[in-house]
Amino acid sequence: MDLETAFRNQAEACGRLGSPMYAELLSRAADDVVDGGPTAAVLAGYEDEPGPSALALRLAGSVHRLVLERRAGAVAAYYPSVGGTWADEPGWAAVRELLADQPDAVREWLDRPPQTNEVGRSAALLGGLLELSAAWPGRPVRLLELGSSGGLNLLADRYRYRTRDGRDVGPRDSPVVVEDAWTGPVPTDAAWPRIVERTGSDVLPVDVATTEGRLTLTAYVWADQVHRHERLRGALAVAAQVPPQVRAQSAGDLVDAIDLEAGPDGALTVVWHSVMWQYLDRAEQDRVRSRLDALGAAASDDRPFAHLFLEPTRRSPDEDHEFWVVLESWPSGGAPVRRFLGRSRGHGVPCDWERAGAGDPAPA
Incomplete structure (x- = not known):
């Protein structure tokens, strides 16, 4: 996929996901690539980057980082995350000037994957x-958790959730309230999960206890989505009280180290991940998949195991990829059962719950 196509695809996705600012910004960046402008100069050497590497979001995050660090001059006036107001023509002109004047500063973050968490x-x-x-x-x-970034989703039980029909679940005093969390029959009356261990892994973990770590996560949140910035600030406050443990290791190394016999009697071991699978190469995907199947085969009623994920997935071969919440379990260590619980969005909400059901056989 060439740069122009990758940027236009990402611009369209941003528009669908409620960011008119980034849709316009990346569309104009694509035009600038075609015209051989400052965007093309900044991205020189990245022409062969594949679409899943999210180069467009890496560029947007790098520019946003400079805005947050007050190194972007006039650009800040157009960024809602710092109190500005986006306007297409002058906003793009300011960003284009930044790319021309500070190409090296923009390139500093191009080699790192987006870590929105x-x-x-x-x-x-x-x-x-x-x-x-x-x-x-x-x-x-x-x-x-695989691909934990800063580990904020390891704290999911510390957040409060509000369904579209007005049901609230979760700690009442949480600084995070996830609005419009679910539609449909999600079992909000189930016992609240009792998490006794929370461990994540990431090849490039973000330490949310540091200024640099908090800046990194903030920079990758789209600048015009103020509600997401509010959620992030609340989650960082929770993390200050319950610091997540995220190891600097690959997904394969984490799953290889899992021992179902560890932990208290009767413990349910859950491996989960969200919108990270595309960043693993095929060999690492196969390694993780093989180990998950081995863990499932070793599971028992006394030591159950489950794999839960939110990733672009096809429910059937003739359907398009959608952001499905998928649960895989191995009853009594038998054949895996895959359940498509609900459709979500790239940023998680709203999540349209469908069913628990008996599940569908996992593909071979």
């Missing part, structure tokens, strides 16, 4: 955990 995705994941809580009531939960 989107707290809204906790709704999709927590909904799956409620399904598990309904199936295994009262079980202590060992929660392990």
Whole structure:
């Protein structure tokens, strides 16, 4: 995929996901690439980057970082995240001038993957955990996350969620309230998950206890989506009280180290992840998949195991990829059962819950 196509695709996606500012910004950046302007100069050497590497979002995050650090001059006046107001013509002109004047500063972040650590995705994941809580009531939960970034979704049980029909679940005093979390029959009356272990892994973990770590996560939140910035600030406050443990290791290394016999008696071990699978190469995906199947085969009623994820997934070969919440479990260590619990969005909300059901066989 060439740069122009990648940027136009990302611009369209931003528009669908409620960011008219980034839709316009990246569309104009695509035009500038075609015209050989400052955007093309900044991206020189990245022409062969694949679409899943999200180069457009890496560029947007790098510019946003300079705005947050007060290094972007006139650009800040157009960024809602710092009190500005976006306007297409002057806003793009200011960004284009920044790319021309500070290309090296912009390039500083182009080699790192976007690490939004989107707290809204906790709704999709927590909904799956409620399904598990309904199936295994009262079980202590060992929660392990792949691609954790700053580990904020490991704190999903510390956030409050509000359904579209007005039901509230979760701690009443949480500084995070995920509005419009779910529609449909999510089991909000299930026992609240009792998480006794929460561990994540990331090849480039973000330390949310540091100024640099908080800046990193903030920079990758789209600048005109103020509600997401509010959720992030609340989650960072929770993390200050309950620091997430995120190891600097690959997804494969984390799953290889899982011991189902560890933890308290009867513990339910859950591996989850959200919008990170595309960043693993095929060999790493196969390694993780093989280990998950081995863990499932070793599971028992006394030591159950589940795999829960929110990723672009096809429910059937003739359907398009959508952001499905998928739960895989291995009853009594038998054949895996895959359940499509609900459709979500890239940023997690709203999540349209469908069913728990008996599930569909996982593909071979």
